[in-house]
Amino acid sequence: MAGMRPVFYVSDGTGITAETIGHSLLTQFTDTRFVTDRIPFVDSVERAREVAEKIRLAGETHGVRAVVINSCMDGDVGAALAESGALMLDVFAPFIEPLERELEQTRQRHIGRAHGLVDFDTYHRRINAMNFALTHDDGQSVDYAEADLILVAVSRAGKTPTCVYLALHYGIRAANYPLTEEDLEHDRLPPRLRQHRGKLFGLTIDPVRLQQIRQERRPNSRYAQFETCKREVAAAEAMFRAERIPTLSTTHTSIEEISSKVLTTLGIHREMF
Amino acid sequence: MAGMRPVFYVSDGTGITAETIGHSLLTQFTDTRFVTDRIPFVDSVERAREVAEKIRLAGETHGVRAVVINSCMDGDVGAALAESGALMLDVFAPFIEPLERELEQTRQRHIGRAHGLVDFDTYHRRINAMNFALTHDDGQSVDYAEADLILVAVSRAGKTPTCVYLALHYGIRAANYPLTEEDLEHDRLPPRLRQHRGKLFGLTIDPVRLQQIRQERRPNSRYAQFETCKREVAAAEAMFRAERIPTLSTTHTSIEEISSKVLTTLGIHREMF
Numbered sequence: 001m002a003g004m005r006p007v008f009y010v011s012d013g014t015g016i017t018a019e020t021i022g023h024s025l026l027t028q029f030t031d032t033r034f035v036t037d038r039i040p041f042v043d044s045v046e047r048a049r050e051v052a053e054k055i056r057l058a059g060e061t062h063g064v065r066a067v068v069i070n071s072c073m074d075g076d077v078g079a080a081l082a083e084s085g086a087l088m089l090d091v092f093a094p095f096i097e098p099l100e101r102e103l104e105q106t107r108q109r110h111i112g113r114a115h116g117l118v119d120f121d122t123y124h125r126r127i128n129a130m131n132f133a134l135t136h137d138d139g140q141s142v143d144y145a146e147a148d149l150i151l152v153a154v155s156r157a158g159k160t161p162t163c164v165y166l167a168l169h170y171g172i173r174a175a176n177y178p179l180t181e182e183d184l185e186h187d188r189l190p191p192r193l194r195q196h197r198g199k200l201f202g203l204t205i206d207p208v209r210l211q212q213i214r215q216e217r218r219p220n221s222r223y224a225q226f227e228t229c230k231r232e233v234a235a236a237e238a239m240f241r242a243e244r245i246p247t248l249s250t251t252h253t254s255i256e257e258i259s260s261k262v263l264t265t266l267g268i269h270r271e272m273f
Numbered sequence: 274m275a276g277m278r279p280v281f282y283v284s285d286g287t288g289i290t291a292e293t294i295g296h297s298l299l300t301q302f303t304d305t306r307f308v309t310d311r312i313p314f315v316d317s318v319e320r321a322r323e324v325a326e327k328i329r330l331a332g333e334t335h336g337v338r339a340v341v342i343n344s345c346m347d348g349d350v351g352a353a354l355a356e357s358g359a360l361m362l363d364v365f366a367p368f369i370e371p372l373e374r375e376l377e378q379t380r381q382r383h384i385g386r387a388h389g390l391v392d393f394d395t396y397h398r399r400i401n402a403m404n405f406a407l408t409h410d411d412g413q414s415v416d417y418a419e420a421d422l423i424l425v426a427v428s429r430a431g432k433t434p435t436c437v438y439l440a441l442h443y444g445i446r447a448a449n450y451p452l453t454e455e456d457l458e459h460d461r462l463p464p465r466l467r468q469h470r471g472k473l474f475g476l477t478i479d480p481v482r483l484q485q486i487r488q489e490r491r492p493n494s495r496y497a498q499f500e501t502c503k504r505e506v507a508a509a510e511a512m513f514r515a516e517r518i519p520t521l522s523t524t525h526t527s528i529e530e531i532s533s534k535v536l537t538t539l540g541i542h543r544e545m546f
Contacts, residue, residue: 005376014533019545020293024344025368028380036544040533067375071297087375094367095298102340102360103278107301120482126528127486130434134407161403164437168528209393213400254546255399255441260287260313271309272292273527 006058006066007036010051010081012073015040021091022069035062042072048080055084073109122171126273129167129174136163136175144196147175149266152193152240153203154179154232155223156213158250158258162203165259170270172263184235187242201262202240202247207233209251279331279339280309283324283354285346288313294364295342308335315345321353328357346382395444399546402440402447409436409448417469420448422539425466425513426476427452427505428496429486431523431531435476438532443543445536457508460515474535475513475520480506482524 007026009018015038026034037058039051059065066086072078073092082088096107136142144150149166151159151174159176166172183190193200207229214224222228240247246265250258263270280299282291288311299307310331315321332338339359345351346365355361369380409415417423422439424432424447432449439445456463466473480502487497495501513520519538523531536543 014527014529016529016533016545017293017297020290021364021368023545024290025365025372028346028365028369028382029372029376029378030381031378032376037542038533038545040537067372073301087371089368089371091294091364091368092298092301095294095362095364096301098360098362099298099302099340103302103305105302105304108303109301120485123527124486127431127434130437134433158400160407161400161441164403165441168434168438168441212393213397254287254396256287256289260289260311264313269310272289272296272311 003033004035004062005032005064006055006062007034008051008055008058008066008068008086009036009038009071010042010068011038011040011071012043012077013040013071015071018069018071018091022089025069025089042077042081043074045074045076045080048072048077049083052081052084055081055086059085122273125171126168129171130164132173132175133160133163133167142175142177142192144175144177144192144199146173147196147199148173148268149175149199149201149262150193150196151176151201151203151262152179152236152245153177153205154184154210154236156210156217157203157205158255159203161255162250162258162262165255166262169259169272170263171273172268172270179232179236179239181232184232184239187239189239189243189245197243199266200245201266202236202245203258204233204237204240204247204249206249206251277306277308277335278337279328279335280307281324281328281331281339281341281359282309282311282344283315283341284311284313284344285316285350286313286344288344291342291344291364295362298342298362307340315350315354316347318349318353321345321350322356325354325357328354328359332358395546398444399441402444403437405446405448406433406436406440415448415450415465417448417450417465417472419446420469420472421446421541422448422472422474422535423466423469424449424474424476424535425452425509425518426450426478427457427483427509429483429490430476430478431528432476434528435523435531435535438528439535442532442545443536444546445541445543452505452509452512454505457505457512460508460512462512462516462518470516472539473518474539475509475518476531477506477510477513477520477522479522479524 009015009022011018055066068086068088071091153159155178163174163176166174210229211226282288282295284291328339341359341361344364426432428451436447436449439447483502484499
């Protein structure tokens with residue numbers, strides 16, 4: 001355990017905000033190895049005292065004090081956590097005062113509000129978008145007219161996870177169109193897509209990577225052969241170029257980054273949930 | 274547009290970190306209405322100058338200066354953004370120096386690292402978990418032995434979105450088991466679930482809400498009748514109690530919160546992607 005620095009994401013809600021910013025911060029320090037733990041729903045001083053003891057013990061075990069990324073809104077809870085002796089980084093504190101001054105009001109204290117109670121409309125929009133993504137996956141029961149956007153790609157290039165992410169986090173109705181061998185014999189858009197040109201975004205992928213993914217799915221099939229992957233990817237890329245469809249390679253790109261680029265390129269503005 | 278305060282989430286990556294913390298901060302100020310925009314991939318001073326001009330104009334339009342939640346790591350980019358005259362809130366700046374002191378090292382500058390380039394293993398784990406969630410949705414082709422956890426509930430109580438969220442963000446292999454009418458005639462666990470007791474988590478829901486959701490899906494069906502919803506929910510809750518399955522109501526709970534509570538309750542520790 002030597003050389004490991006314990007890090008705790010502590011929150012009165014889910015801990016997602018604390019973990020998101022904490023993760024970004026830690027990636028800036030590559031000389032240290034971190035062992036991280038998320039402790040959500042710390043919403044009372046009593047619970048904070050228990051958690052502080054756990055944090056103190058982790059410091060003892062690792063021979064170095066812990067780092068706490070704290071997103072609890074209540075100052076008393078924060079003070080109880082600080083009893084652990086850890087380095088306390090409070091993700092909201094530095095911004096509250098400048099905002100209070102700028103907006104000329106005192107903040108409300110909504111514990112766990114960020115990802116907490118939800119209204120029915122929001123929930124409904126997310127779920128409907130997700131159902132849309134799942135029922136329009138791989139060309140099933142397609143009504144592209146209802147789609148906010150349509151991802152076009154060969155099989156296993158990353159369409160489904162991107163569609164689901166867009167639905168879950170932005171409430172976007174994302175359909176996808178899997179390019180078939182027949183589609184790929186032509187350099188033209190498949191007829192069903194032509195009337196939706198403004199909604200199209202092409203995904204591509206390194207054929208070597210595609211071959212790995214397909215091999216895992218259907219080992220030693222023709223579908224998974226490198227020659228098949230190479231031919232399909234080349235044909236898809238040629239079609240995207242000929243039809244001027246905006247395109248992104250998913251090979252080294254996270255789902256978050258693909259999603260963000262698709263929205264920016266198509267000019268779709270939505271708040272994250 | 275009077276009374277609206279423009280807010281920009283500006284990032285050298287996807288903007289997810291900036292929007293996550295910014296959203297949490299804004300929920301603390303309920304007297305102001307905000308109009309928000311995310312501007313990702315601002316990775317040069319030149320691009321930052323264009324963005325600053327856009328931000329300045331938004332302030333002019335709304336008659337009040339904008340707020341910028343900035344997660345760009347590069348100081349020169351931040352300085353160019355500040356030329357907009359907006360209130361600048363830099364989400365990383367307050368924490369870098371204390372961390373540098375604590376860890377006794379200077380931070381690396383990895384632009385867009387947080388949600389940027391990904392290694393194949395991570396991507397693979399997410400995608401495999403997601404495929405698992407989708408192919409194990411609603412009791413299809415079930416191999417519960419491979420599941421990290423199994424959500425149990427009546428139809429439309431929130432199993433699928435939670436499974437997909439757990440897969441996408443934690444790489445968790447989450448299966449789900451839809452309770453059938455036959456299952457609900459008994460107060461006992463369905464036989465197929467008995468050997469996986471430690472992996473089970475029950476979701477429940479207010480019958481009124483359930484009725485709304487089902488009504489939208491299959492209008493005026495027996496499935497969507499209030500009496501059906503009420504009976505199914507009561508039977509499911511009785512079974513969870515009798516079998517001591519941990520349970521959560523999804524009625525007023527976000528997908529993030531459900532996911533976090535499921536993991537905490539089952540003692541599953543995973544880092545978020």
